[in-house]
Amino acid sequence: xxxxxxxxxxxxxxxxxxxxxxCEAAGAEIPRFCFHERLSIAGNCRMCxxxxxxxxxKPQASCAMNxxxxxxxxxxxxxxxxxxxxxxxKAREGVMEFLLINHPLDxxxxxxxxxxxxxxxxxxxxxxxxxxxxxxxxxxxxxIGPLIKTSMTRCxxxxxxxRFTTEVAGVAELGAIxxxxxxxxxxxxxxxxxSELQGNVADLCPVGxxxxxxxxxxxRPWELVKTESVDVMDAVGSNIRVDTRGREVMxxxxxLNEEVNEExxxxxxxxIWDGLKTQRLDRPYVRVGGRLKQASWPEAFAAIAxxxxxxxxxxxxxxxxDLASVEEAFALKTLLGALGSANIDCRQDGVKLDPxxxxxxxxxxxxxxxxxxxxxxxxxxxxxxxxxxxxxARIRKRWLAGNFPxxxxxxxxxxxxxxxxxxxxSDTLLDLVGDGTFATTLKNAQRPLILIGxxxxxxxxxxxILALAGRLAVSVGAVKEGWNGFSVLxxxxxxxxxLDIGAVPGEGGLDAxxxxxxxxxxxxxxxxxxxxDIAPGAFVVYLGTHGDRGAHRADVILPxxxxxxxxxxxxxxxxxxxxxxxxxxxxxEAREDWAVLRALSDVLGKRLPFDTLGQLRAALYAAHPHLxxxxxxEPADAAAVLALAGMGGSPERxxxxxxxxxxxxxxxxxxxxxxxxxxxxxxxxxxxxxxx
Amino acid sequence: MSVRRLAPxxxxxxxxxxxAENLAWAESTIAKYPAGRxxxxxxxxxxxxxxxxxxxxxxxxxxxxxxxxxxxxIRVYEVATFYTQFQLQPVGTRAHIQxxxxxxxxxxxxxxxxxxxxxxxxxxxxxxxENGEFSWEEVECAGTCTNAPMIQVFKDVYEDLTPExxxxxxxxxxxxxxxxxxxxxxxKSSEPVTGLRVLTSPELYDGSVVxxxxxLALAREAIAARANGAxxxxxxxxxxxxxxxxxxxxxxxxxxxxxxxxxxPPGGQAAGKTAD
Numbered sequence: 001x002x003x004x005x006x007x008x009x010x011x012x013x014x015x016x017x018x019x020x021x022x023c024e025a026a027g028a029e030i031p032r033f034c035f036h037e038r039l040s041i042a043g044n045c046r047m048c049x050x051x052x053x054x055x056x057x058k059p060q061a062s063c064a065m066n067x068x069x070x071x072x073x074x075x076x077x078x079x080x081x082x083x084x085x086x087x088x089x090k091a092r093e094g095v096m097e098f099l100l101i102n103h104p105l106d107x108x109x110x111x112x113x114x115x116x117x118x119x120x121x122x123x124x125x126x127x128x129x130x131x132x133x134x135x136x137x138x139x140x141x142x143x144i145g146p147l148i149k150t151s152m153t154r155c156x157x158x159x160x161x162x163r164f165t166t167e168v169a170g171v172a173e174l175g176a177i178x179x180x181x182x183x184x185x186x187x188x189x190x191x192x193x194x195s196e197l198q199g200n201v202a203d204l205c206p207v208g209x210x211x212x213x214x215x216x217x218x219x220r221p222w223e224l225v226k227t228e229s230v231d232v233m234d235a236v237g238s239n240i241r242v243d244t245r246g247r248e249v250m251x252x253x254x255x256l257n258e259e260v261n262e263e264x265x266x267x268x269x270x271x272i273w274d275g276l277k278t279q280r281l282d283r284p285y286v287r288v289g290g291r292l293k294q295a296s297w298p299e300a301f302a303a304i305a306x307x308x309x310x311x312x313x314x315x316x317x318x319x320x321x322d323l324a325s326v327e328e329a330f331a332l333k334t335l336l337g338a339l340g341s342a343n344i345d346c347r348q349d350g351v352k353l354d355p356x357x358x359x360x361x362x363x364x365x366x367x368x369x370x371x372x373x374x375x376x377x378x379x380x381x382x383x384x385x386x387x388x389x390x391x392x393a394r395i396r397k398r399w400l401a402g403n404f405p406x407x408x409x410x411x412x413x414x415x416x417x418x419x420x421x422x423x424x425x426s427d428t429l430l431d432l433v434g435d436g437t438f439a440t441t442l443k444n445a446q447r448p449l450i451l452i453g454x455x456x457x458x459x460x461x462x463x464x465i466l467a468l469a470g471r472l473a474v475s476v477g478a479v480k481e482g483w484n485g486f487s488v489l490x491x492x493x494x495x496x497x498x499l500d501i502g503a504v505p506g507e508g509g510l511d512a513x514x515x516x517x518x519x520x521x522x523x524x525x526x527x528x529x530x531x532x533d534i535a536p537g538a539f540v541v542y543l544g545t546h547g548d549r550g551a552h553r554a555d556v557i558l559p560x561x562x563x564x565x566x567x568x569x570x571x572x573x574x575x576x577x578x579x580x581x582x583x584x585x586x587x588x589e590a591r592e593d594w595a596v597l598r599a600l601s602d603v604l605g606k607r608l609p610f611d612t613l614g615q616l617r618a619a620l621y622a623a624h625p626h627l628x629x630x631x632x633x634e635p636a637d638a639a640a641v642l643a644l645a646g647m648g649g650s651p652e653r654x655x656x657x658x659x660x661x662x663x664x665x666x667x668x669x670x671x672x673x674x675x676x677x678x679x680x681x682x683x684x685x686x687x688x689x690x691x692x
Numbered sequence: 693m694s695v696r697r698l699a700p701x702x703x704x705x706x707x708x709x710x711x712a713e714n715l716a717w718a719e720s721t722i723a724k725y726p727a728g729r730x731x732x733x734x735x736x737x738x739x740x741x742x743x744x745x746x747x748x749x750x751x752x753x754x755x756x757x758x759x760x761x762x763x764x765x766i767r768v769y770e771v772a773t774f775y776t777q778f779q780l781q782p783v784g785t786r787a788h789i790q791x792x793x794x795x796x797x798x799x800x801x802x803x804x805x806x807x808x809x810x811x812x813x814x815x816x817x818x819x820x821x822e823n824g825e826f827s828w829e830e831v832e833c834a835g836t837c838t839n840a841p842m843i844q845v846f847k848d849v850y851e852d853l854t855p856e857x858x859x860x861x862x863x864x865x866x867x868x869x870x871x872x873x874x875x876x877x878x879x880k881s882s883e884p885v886t887g888l889r890v891l892t893s894p895e896l897y898d899g900s901v902v903x904x905x906x907x908l909a910l911a912r913e914a915i916a917a918r919a920n921g922a923x924x925x926x927x928x929x930x931x932x933x934x935x936x937x938x939x940x941x942x943x944x945x946x947x948x949x950x951x952x953x954x955x956x957p958p959g960g961q962a963a964g965k966t967a968d
Contacts, residue, residue: 172764177773182695188766189698189751 002067003078010078019062019070019081020048028083031092031121033099033206034158035063038262039167045099045158047121049091054079059091089125096125102137102181103207104153111149112208114221118156139184144174145192146678147199147267148210150185155209157183161201168264169195170396170416185209192682196389196663199270203254203263212251214271214675219243219250227583228255230570231269232323232563233667235490236368236388237572238265242564242583249273249564249583259369259631260576266389267679268664275673279547281559282588292557297589300556301603307539307555308523308604313340317521319512320346320503321528321544322492322667325568325580326627328543328560328593329498330620331608332527335597338606342506343515346498348532349659350513351454352462353488355499358640361466362499364574365484365641366449367633372398374485376445378438379419380429380469381410381656382453386663387491388573392416405445407438410455410656424655426456426465433472442476449485450478454659457488464649474645479638486641490573491659491666493563497571501624526550527593528560530668543593545586548668558600559590562669566592567613569620569627576633577626696773698751699781705745708753714740718760730761734771737761738778747788747846748779776831781818784826787865789813790844794833800840804855806830812862825866838882839875848873852885 002015006026013022018041020030033045043064050062054070062081070079082088100122107113139152157176162185165174173193176183187193202212224243231238231252238261241253252273254265284300285292295303308316318336320329329346336344347353353362366374371394384392392415398404399417406419409428422428422438432439442448450473456465470486472478478485490496505511515521518535526534528544534553542554545562563570565586569579586592591599594616601608610616621627626634664680665671698704710718718737725732734757741753749772758768772778779788791797791805809828813821817829836842839851843858850861852875864871879885895901 172766175764175766175770177770178696179774184695186766188764188769 004067004070005078005080007081007083013067015066015068017067019050019052019060019065019067022067023050023062023081023083030062030083031125032063033117033121033156034160036160036163036204039160039163039204042159042163045156046095047092047099047125049088049095051082051085051087052079053082059087092125093127096122097127097131099156100126100130101132102153103156104136106151106154110151110154110208111211111216112154112205116208117206137181142184142186143190143192144187145198146675146682147213147271148193148202149213149216151209151211152184153209154207155185156207157185158206159185160204160206161185161210164201164204165193165195165198167400168200168393168397169197170393171195174201194683194686196266196268196385197264197393199267200254200264212271214274215251219245224250225583227564227581229564229580229583230578231265232493232570232580233266233268233272233670234388235493235495235573236261236390237493237570237576237578238269238390239578240265240269242581244564244583247584247587249276257631259367259633260572261390262394264390264393268389268666268670268676271675271679272669272673274675275546275669275671276562276564278674279668279672280587280590281545281547281551281557282586282590283559284589285551285554285557287555292554297599300558301600303556304541304600305603305605308339311522314343314508315522316341316525317343317510317515317523317538318345318503318525319348319515319527319529319532320344320494320498321526321530321550322348322494323545323563323669324494324498324527324593325563325566325570326494326497326501327568327613327616327620328527328597329494329503330501330623331594331597331610331616332525333501333503334608334619335601335604335606336525338601338608339604342509343521344503344509345505345512345515346495346503347512348492348529349454349458350460350462350511351458352466353457353499354463355502355504357644358637359500359575359634360484360486360636360638360640361470361644362488362490363496363636364451364487364489365636365638366447366487367574368394371395371449372401373483374398374445374447374449375403376442376448377404377406377451378422378432378442378448378472379406379408379410379415379451380453381456381465381658382451382489383411383413383415383455383658383660384451384453384489385413385415386658386660387453388489389663391489405438405441407441410453411658413658425653426461426468426651426656427653429465429468429472430651433468433475439472439476442472442478445476447483447485448473448476448478449487450476452486452488453656454489454491456656458659459652459654461649461651463647464651467644467647467649468651470641470644470647474642479641484636484638484641486638488573493570493572496573496575497569497577497627500571500575500627501620526554528668543596544668545590546668546672548671550668558596559586559588560593560596561586561590565590569617571627574633575636577628577630579630696776696780698769699748703782704751706752708741708745708750708756710741710756711744714744722761731763731767734761734763734768735775738768738772742778743846746785747783748781782820782827784813784820784824784828786825786868787845787862789826789828789862790831790834791828792832792834792836792840792842792844793830794837796837797833797841801854802830802841805841805843805853805858808855808858808862812859826862836882845873851875852877852879 001012003012004022006023006028009026011026013025023030030048032048034042041064043061048062049059052060141150141152162174166172173187176185178184202210224245227242229240229242231240239255239257241255243251252270254263256263284295286295286300286303316339318332333344368391396417407422408419409422412421452469473486516534521538523539526542530548530550534540540554541556542550543558543560544550545560551557563580564583567582571577598608662680664676670676721736722730722733737757742749754768755765758765793802813826813828820827834844836851841853842849842851857876861871
């Protein structure tokens with residue numbers, strides 16, 4: 001630890017701290033444009049200048065100088081940093097004046113206005129007049145994709161975007177061409193960026209040079225109501241902030257959570273909001289004579305009651321979709337139980353995970369933050385770049401730190417970091433359990449991480465693969481005191497929560513495949529189940545938000561609330577319990593899903609024992625206490641993995657396929673989004689070009 | 693300096709590849725850097741690609757070099773646009789004239805050279821002449837200020853130019869010849885244009901004073917003289933070596949110009965001070 005005096009406050013900080021960090025530790029605020037905690041240090045904006053004693057006698061860029069670079073005084077006094085001296089103020093004013101020489105005065109038409117670092121800092125360090133009479137520089141705008149709009153004249157060349165795409169996103173696509181005042185940010189030949197995390201560059205941009213194209217000229221930050229929520233586009237559970245104006249969602253921004261998404265979110269999370277406005281189900285429908293007709297709530301409920309009446313409980317089934325919250329899954333399970341049915345399943349893709357085997361067999365035991373402690377990684381049947389983009393950035397971060405061998409069994413794809421390609425399918429996994437060089441690597445590691453994707457588990461032999469992965473995890477020592485590296489990566493936001501409450505077939509119950517096969521059930525309640533085809537014959541009650549696959553198959557449609565329109569519990573892939581908050585009301589006559597189920601239960605004569613969300617949660621927490629601990633990962637008992645390892649089964653030889661083939665179109669909301677459709681088309685074209 | 697852009701698509705070649713000879717050279721260049729640092733070779737490789745492709749770097753060449761060094765194409769693009777020695781537009785097939793316009797050359801008449809270029813090649817820099825054989829640009833200091841004004845053509849420099857000399861050089865290039873590089877007024881490298889003034893005694897070069905201690909004796913004498921307060925003897929007028937005609941002309945021209953305040957020769961000054 002080194003002592004340093006910042007503005008008369010003596011602090012003790014690690015010597016490798018930068019002066020900027022030391023100043024922040026002492027409570028001094030340092031303005032900055034190019035510096036960012038999660039990116040490499042560039043030191044090119046010069047806004048963070050401070051005065052130092054014990055170093056060079058000129059203003060120093062505090063982001064680029066370490067505490068250990070400063071000398072103590074002649075009698076061993078700690079080095080001194082001044083952040084508010086006249087010299088510092090003058091130096092920063094000079095920097096600001098230079099920045100503003102070429103920065104356009106178009107704040108009134110700039111989307112960054114109101115949340116612009118340059119605007120804010122000009123309030124502190126700007127001068128009210130310009131001494132610059134010459135023409136300002138103008139820069140041609142670049143096309144860098146459908147998500148990011150550029151106004152390159154506003155660019156102050158901080159290069160945060162270049163560093164983000166290269167370091168965090170792992171695709172070297174943005175670059176700074178030219179030099180001096182002619183330096184420009186662009187992609188190679190102005191190609192669209194391909195990263196799934198590119199939206200973050202708009203957040204990083206301290207000025208309005210890179211802004212979000214779908215949000216272009218839509219709203220001003222001060223007219224937006226900000227609601228903290230959780231994302232459901234994948235199973236990572238990224239923390240988000242939903243900005244609304246009236247009842248319209250205007251944009252989605254990331255929220256800091258070091259344990260989950262740091263401060264990044266994927267493009268699917270960010271640009272989904274136009275899908276929340278289109279294709280919405282805003283009133284109930286009933287199929288009459290083969291066509292869906294608008295109906296009132298009582299009519300719809302009456303149609304359901306008429307159908308359910310006389311159907312035995314074991315001919316009724318329920319499907320829990322990928323975006324359902326724990327509350328509505330719990331309500332559906334309770335309702336089906338009251339109707340005498342054990343036919344409920346949340347595993348639309350037929351994945352062979354079973355809560356009966358123990359919680360540790362279906363969650364990401366290592367935790368997302370735990371990836372940074374791991375020292376070897378084996379990926380089985382997964383493409384984390386598409387299935388959990390933000391987590392993939394975490395894996396890349398760990399790989400950048402060095403000493404992180406990565407092996408992959410499955411599709412040979414670009415994950416933004418190099419890996420040993422071990423093989424395509426289960427025979428490679430079998431080899432690995434026996435022996436193999438990568439098994440040795442895993443054995444030598446202190447904290448090996450085995451990442452199992454849904455692609456490997458949703459096959460008919462998924463149970464055998466799961467057991468095999470468990471055996472491998474145990475044999476290489478991935479499951480031990482203080483570390484459980486057996487980690488299942490989910491793709492559906494609802495899945496872990498639904499498994500936690502046991503939304504799987506009970507005694508003698510039918511699973512999703514059996515339910516949806518011809519003759520599987522007479523009545524099926526589909527809770528936002530859009531990723532599964534239900535055979536003709538069954539009477540389908542679809543409770544969901546979008547006119548998508550599920551609604552087309554439905555006989556009765558009940559309009560529900562999307563994740564931004566309700567308070568719902570979601571459990572992410574690591575088992576972290578998080579809650580979304582209502583940012584707006586559902587459209588038209590749509591209601592929150594649990595309330596719809598509660599009302600329906602009344603009509604069916606099986607009234608659910610809760611009248612408010614609070615009562616529902618009380619019942620839920622009584623049955624599953626761990627769901628009450630928000631933002632907490634309940635560690636799962638590792639004994640389940642040991643038991644799993646003892647199970648047999650013979651896997652087939654077919655190669656593993658990733659569960660996500662099109663990153664941009666994975667659920668009904670994405671399929672309703674025009675922005676996602678454009679991105680998807682671009683990604684397909686890129687794939688085709690690469691194949692040629 | 694101005695914004696530099698890649699040449700339009702129509703001008704870009706289909707592909708680029710090093711010749712066998714250049715490929716071998718490139719591999720040896722890459723091998724100079726430690727493993728994992730191959731990207732350090734990007735500047736020499738771009739330069740060689742530029743030489744091979746007739747003086748400019750094409751877009752396929754950047755991709756080719758990026759592939760060769762394991763770099764993203766944008767990284768090569770950044771380097772190629774940063775350094776102005778890389779031409780991004782096609783240049784004249786016979787010669788690309790780089791006229792130095794920095795202060796010494798400017799004072800010695802670079803403006804006239806530029807006028808010649810504008811008249812004979814194109815009014816604007818970086819544009820091909822009508823027959824595509826020539827192009828020109830103004831560059832910053834190329835480091836031969838003593839021989840100002842100068843031009844650079846690919847790897848050769850032509851110094852001590854007059855507009856007439858430049859015309860002759862352009863004519864020679866147009867005929868397909870390569871004019872002799874170096875000073876065009878006959879002087880040797882950057883020797884004084886008025887001839888040598890020091891180390892001119894012929895005996896210094898015939899070996900007659902080697903080992904005689906003549907220099908030491910002279911120096912001792914001089915020191916003793918200074919100690920005695922006597923005025924140092926004026927340096928003997930240097931024996932003039934044979935001067936080329938052009939140099940003579942330049943010297944005469946200097947002599948004809950209005951007299952400027954000239955620093956007195958060092959010996960004289962010392963003498964003056966001692967006298968005071």
